[in-house]
Amino acid sequence: MCKKRIGILIVLMIVTAFLSGCGASGGEKNQTSSETESTENNFVIVTSFYPMYIATINVTKEIPSVEVINMTKPQTGCLHDYQLTPQDLITIEGADAFVVNGAGMETFLGDVLASQDGLNIIEASKGIELIKDPSGEDNPHVWVSISDSIIQVRNIADQLSLADPKNAMQYKINAEAYIVKLEALKEKMHNSLQNLNSRDIVTFHESFPYFAKEFNLNIADVIEREPGTTPSPKEIEETIKSVKESGVRALFAEPQYSQKAAETIANETGAKIFTLDPGVTGEATENAYDDYLNIMENNLKSLEEALK
């Protein structure tokens, strides 16, 4: 623990030196450092972002000795452009376990975790077959597929059980109870999406390939090819051309991003704008347990409206 503390202080000083005065954005915190201090009895789990938070609170439901803290704000969204803050390092230092999506989503962590002796890294995407982006890199949006989200929930429960054996049984019971709900929704969506008039969609950023694979949809084009960057006029022009050529009728914007580019494309092509939510933002409240399920229900409605 002592070594770990020294390690984190060194990293903290370096990051503080880099970030002070830079006005680092996107790193506001939910907690103060005192709130993230691990107590004798509590097992403190930090999650990297909202989808991991939802999965983890379901796995750890009603276990009084477990505390779950989401490191980034629930409104942060995908972590493609995220920059680690000094407060994040304090949060991580107070943790017994750190739940990450993996598959390249948390690249902002760099070598930070390597210096965390004794911190249990829980990798939710472990063993999941990854889809490559057109750029050749692994696509990290694994949780957007319900089947892969189920694997993630099991991974989180299994790895937490090893890290905190005292609560192993409850983690597994909780995970299975949540998976029953996820399986039911998956079946409902499969049934509803079986007979669509069209299976072609244009999505906002590269967040839906796992979802599309699961429900046999075809992503005809992606409006924002590089996450976090506004599509250039040339890219928008190319998307307009491809939408016209393929006859795609539905564009799917994401609530986390501006609709401006989608509106331009819709105006030029006559395609309509709908919403698909990758489930990366929400309110971290008591009602958040079913947030992923509710978001997917809304995605189902949106797809039915757009493609039936």
Ligand SMILES: [Zn+2]
């Ligand atoms: Zn993303």
